[in-house]
Amino acid sequence: MDRREMLEKSAMLVGSICLCGSIGADDPPESTCCITPEIEQECLTFNQNSIIIDLGKTVTLQKSGQAVYVDYPGKDLKMIVVREKKNRYFALSRLCTHGGQAISYVPERKKLQCNSYNHSVFNLDGSVWKGPAPNAIRSFDIISGDQRLEIFF
Ligand code: FES
Incomplete structure (x- = not known):
């Protein structure tokens, strides 16, 4: 090392x-801590008010502790989807409420951390754990099923 x-x-x-x-x-x-992959596009299905992720087609959410960035073409939805543990997922905005920088998941702490040097930290429900971010990040409803996630916005 x-x-x-x-x-x-x-x-x-x-x-x-x-x-x-x-x-x-x-x-x-x-x-x-600041590298989060984009999800594979072939595992996404876009509906009018939701995004479906086919977990059987993605390698980026196969293990607990993994996180991916998910975008919806043509919509201003910049998400991070976290697999905290088996069958426990979170979908949140990935833009820090302090200055709009991207957020990454830190599995060792089970927290989301801003990539900027100020490093605001958020809980997995989106609430602020440590500023300077003034507000929570948006959290999206998510339903997990067998080999499938549906995220509602
Ligand atoms: S943009 Fe996130 S802490 Fe400043």
């Missing part, structure tokens, strides 16, 4: 800093 990896793992354990805010804009983000 090199020095950078050690710092990142330490930051994750204590919940203080990550290196995303300290690297230049030209550098790709390397901190694992």
Whole structure:
């Protein structure tokens, strides 16, 4: 483990800093706390008021602790979907209410953390756990079934 990896793992354990805010804009983000994959498009079905995720077609939500970004084409819905544990999922806005930066899931803490250097932290119900974010992030109703999630908006 090199020095950078050690710092990142330490930051994750204590919940203080990550290196995303300290690297230049030209550098790709390397901190694992700030990397959330996009869900595979082939597992999505779009309805008028919901999105269905076929869990049999996705590898990005197969394990507890995983999270993915989900978008609805043509709608201003930027979601993060979290599989906290088997049959327990959450769907929330992924935009921080402080400055609109993206949010990532930190499975070790079971919290959502803003990717900006201020690092607001949110509970899985969307409420603020640590500011400076002033308000909760939007939480979407979600129904999980056999190999299927339906998220309502
Ligand atoms: S944008 Fe999230 S803490 Fe500032």
